[in-house]
Amino acid sequence: xxxxxxxxxxLVKPSQTLSLTCTVSGDSISSGGYFWxxxxxxxxxxxxxxxxxxxxxxxxxxxxxxxxLTISLHTSKNQFSLKLNSVxxxxxxxxYCARARGFGEFFQHWxxxxxxTVSS
Amino acid sequence: xxxxxQPASVSGSPGQSITISCTGTSSDVGxxxxxxxxxxxxxxxxxxxIFEVNHRPSDVSNRFSGSKSGNTASLTISGLQAEDEADYYxxxxxxxxxxxxxxxxxxxx
Numbered sequence: 001x002x003x004x005x006x007x008x009x010x011l012v013k014p015s016q017t018l019s020l021t022c023t024v025s026g027d028s029i030s031s032g033g034y035f036w037x038x039x040x041x042x043x044x045x046x047x048x049x050x051x052x053x054x055x056x057x058x059x060x061x062x063x064x065x066x067x068x069l070t071i072s073l074h075t076s077k078n079q080f081s082l083k084l085n086s087v088x089x090x091x092x093x094x095x096y097c098a099r100a101r102g103f104g105e106f107f108q109h110w111x112x113x114x115x116x117t118v119s120s
Numbered sequence: 121x122x123x124x125x126q127p128a129s130v131s132g133s134p135g136q137s138i139t140i141s142c143t144g145t146s147s148d149v150g151x152x153x154x155x156x157x158x159x160x161x162x163x164x165x166x167x168x169x170i171f172e173v174n175h176r177p178s179d180v181s182n183r184f185s186g187s188k189s190g191n192t193a194s195l196t197i198s199g200l201q202a203e204d205e206a207d208y209y210x211x212x213x214x215x216x217x218x219x220x221x222x223x224x225x226x227x228x229x
Contacts, residue, residue, distance in 0.1 A: 037218075045223075046123065046209060046220055046221070046222055046223040047158075047166065047209055047211075047220040047223075048220065049211075049217070049218035049219070049220065060216050060217070062217065063121070063217070096165055096166075101171075104152070104154045104213035104216075104218075105154060105171070105172075105213075106154070106156035106168050106171035106172070106211070107156070107158070107166070107168060107211075108168060110165040110166060110167070111165065112164075112165050113165050
């Protein structure tokens with residue numbers, strides 16, 4: 001059974017970098033044709049897709065976040081990560097990592113989510 | 121890429137059927153069969169209940185069904201139960217980007 005777990009600081013200061021890691025267990029992050037995603041949910045609001053990385057390392061980001069965003073793969077640790085630069089209060093959200101079954105396909109497995117608050 | 125439009129809330133009595141709509145454009149919902157639906161209980165991660173318009177994961181009740189007509193996808197919950205009270209989101213894949221619906225809160229009366 002594939003499991004995903006987000007980790008990282010729960011509090012980030014404005015203008016700094018938000019860094020999160022998703023640890024995958026139950027399967028190799030390098031295997032299959034899966035796409036590894038980050039999705040966020042602002043407090044009391046709906047879901048927003050952030051971006052994905054494929055096991056080849058190729059990425060695609062939401063156009064509105066593209067200039068501030070980096071998603072990376074760490075195969076030796078079976079992890080992938082998110083870095084979002086120059087954060088503001090608008091980046092306060094619960095961040096989820098999720099695995100998509102294939103290109104454009106549904107989010108099959110999700111992490112439990114982690115709340116990141118941007119505040120001084 | 122704008123969010124797909126869903127009704128803010130839908131309610132029904134136990135045993136009834138309800139339908140949630142998800143309206144997009146020919147560039148997303150109308151143009152792709154990668155339409156999925158997610159159920160989210162308070163404080164929990166979303167869970168997929170429908171994928172590829174009308175396919176159901178093996179661990180999801182057959183009371184959930186999906187369909188699509190033109191630019192609108194729909195989720196129907198039959199035989200409404202108390203445990204179905206949750207938020208529901210549709211999602212579509214379009215030109216390398218995922219877009220979610222605005223979300224619908226389902227209340228079981």
